[in-house]
Amino acid sequence: ETGVTQSPTHLIKTRGQQVTLRCSSQSGHNTVSWYQQALGQGPQFIFQYYREEENGRGNFPPRFSGLQFPNYSSELNVNALELDDSALYLCASSRAASGGRSEQFFGPGTRLTVL
């Protein structure tokens, strides 16, 4: 069974650029969530995708957007990068279940540095 994978591992961008991060969900999972983890802090929920639609969103501006594909993989896009966007971006997959109490499995993350 393949776990959650993310690419790339590391990325360096400059302010104002755009970036796309990718995530492949674990086999059998149909829901993908994205989190931002700034250095020394806990992860913060960005959004979740289920059945190729945004299923919920945290307190992030519209320049953070995403996609989910028919094979349940997902992309996180960030436009107009700012220095504060430098963080570890974590993807988590799960299987939507009755009551929503499904466990999320995390990938290793993508480390984004904005200069």
Add this chain to the structure above:
Amino acid sequence: GNSVTQMEGPVTLSEEAFLTINCTYTATGYPSLFWYVQYPGEGLQLLLKATKADDKGSNKGFEATYRKETTSFHLEKGSVQVSDSAVYFCALSDLINAGNMLTFGGGTRLMVKP
């Protein structure tokens, strides 16, 4: 909104010492509670969970009990090892539409010395 508060680290212990990492939460309803562990350079791994009041989650010698009356979910281990050195995150699960989102505390770094 919902929130999670953890004791600040780092926590430095000698091998075989007793560990407690405090976690309290604020939430509406009855969330599920989790402890995740993050080793250097890695993503998050689920350590243990509890889904209702008075449930005890346990794994690899770690334990935590869901205390609704004190809104707490403290992590404990009777005898830590050097390999337990990592950052520990307490989290709660909120329902959103068809799924759930996690709200995390700020993390507590544990350093175990031989």
